[in-house]
Amino acid sequence: MNRTEKPFSSYSGYLALTVVVLLAIFAFLLLRGFQPLLAAACVIVAVFLAPGLYMLQPNESAILTLFGQYIGTDRNEGLRWAFPLYRKQRLSLRARNLNAPTLKVNDKRGNPVEISAAIVWRVQDTAQAIFDVDDFERYVAVQAEAAIRHLASRYAYDDGEDLAKGEMTLRSGMDEVSFALRSELQERFRAAGVETVDAKLTHLAYAPEIAQVMLRRQQAEAIVSARSRIVHGAVSMVESALNALAEREIVELDAERKAAMVSNLLVVLCSDKETQPIVNTGTLYN
Numbered sequence: 001m002n003r004t005e006k007p008f009s010s011y012s013g014y015l016a017l018t019v020v021v022l023l024a025i026f027a028f029l030l031l032r033g034f035q036p037l038l039a040a041a042c043v044i045v046a047v048f049l050a051p052g053l054y055m056l057q058p059n060e061s062a063i064l065t066l067f068g069q070y071i072g073t074d075r076n077e078g079l080r081w082a083f084p085l086y087r088k089q090r091l092s093l094r095a096r097n098l099n100a101p102t103l104k105v106n107d108k109r110g111n112p113v114e115i116s117a118a119i120v121w122r123v124q125d126t127a128q129a130i131f132d133v134d135d136f137e138r139y140v141a142v143q144a145e146a147a148i149r150h151l152a153s154r155y156a157y158d159d160g161e162d163l164a165k166g167e168m169t170l171r172s173g174m175d176e177v178s179f180a181l182r183s184e185l186q187e188r189f190r191a192a193g194v195e196t197v198d199a200k201l202t203h204l205a206y207a208p209e210i211a212q213v214m215l216r217r218q219q220a221e222a223i224v225s226a227r228s229r230i231v232h233g234a235v236s237m238v239e240s241a242l243n244a245l246a247e248r249e250i251v252e253l254d255a256e257r258k259a260a261m262v263s264n265l266l267v268v269l270c271s272d273k274e275t276q277p278i279v280n281t282g283t284l285y286n
Helices: 013-032 035-052 127-131 134-152 174-192 208-248 255-270
Strands: 053-056 060-066 070-076 078-081 087-092 096-099 103-106 112-123 196-207
Touching: 013 035, 013 053, 013 078, 013 087, 035 053, 053 060, 060 127, 070 078, 070 127, 087 127, 096 134, 112 134, 127 174, 134 174, 134 196, 174 196
Parallel strands: none
Antiparallel strands: 053 078, 060 070, 060 087, 096 112, 103 112, 112 196
């Protein structure tokens, strides 16, 4: 049975403290007046009222129970007073940080990756946190680990040919992944009355056993991409040069000379090393 928090209105503790002090003073005066029975009655009443006093700091609550029955939750800060037989269990409502340990899990492709996250959470429903789970702090830690593992299995680490165009990955979609993590954590924490304030990935990397292989793969992809852009730019420059020569009628080139010029320009533009010019004093035909 899920419980929900019930607000409880306690009384001002300053008024109760004043009553307790006055009863103690009155009991002392009665003793001096040789009225021990009345003095004893005042002392008994004061001793009975005093345990009802308790103090709450800002963003702190008290869960009140009577012989195992939930009475309500007091969120009023300061010195408060409630029926002395109520058991008062304090519970912090402040935001808390959970730095999840680094986990080794398999991503969508099955590659082992290391992943970790920092989670900010707070108790939202005190009754659920205390009565619906055995240890809500342990519950949060276990469910956070399960959520991170499930999140990593839903996405690939990075882009690849086997993925659909524009598909989100752990590396490229950090904001979307963080939002998905927060949503899943909120769903898992709801049973414990806990609210997810924020969740961000703090560590993401390939596992050491495949890190070198994946690094070489990324380097190869980067080289291929860079070469492709270089070749595309070189072809555009050669085309522009040939068109400019033809429009200005600077020189007339037949097909063979154009081919030689294109070849030379592409070698100069696409080479990753500095080229050395060779002066040709003859013609292309001898």
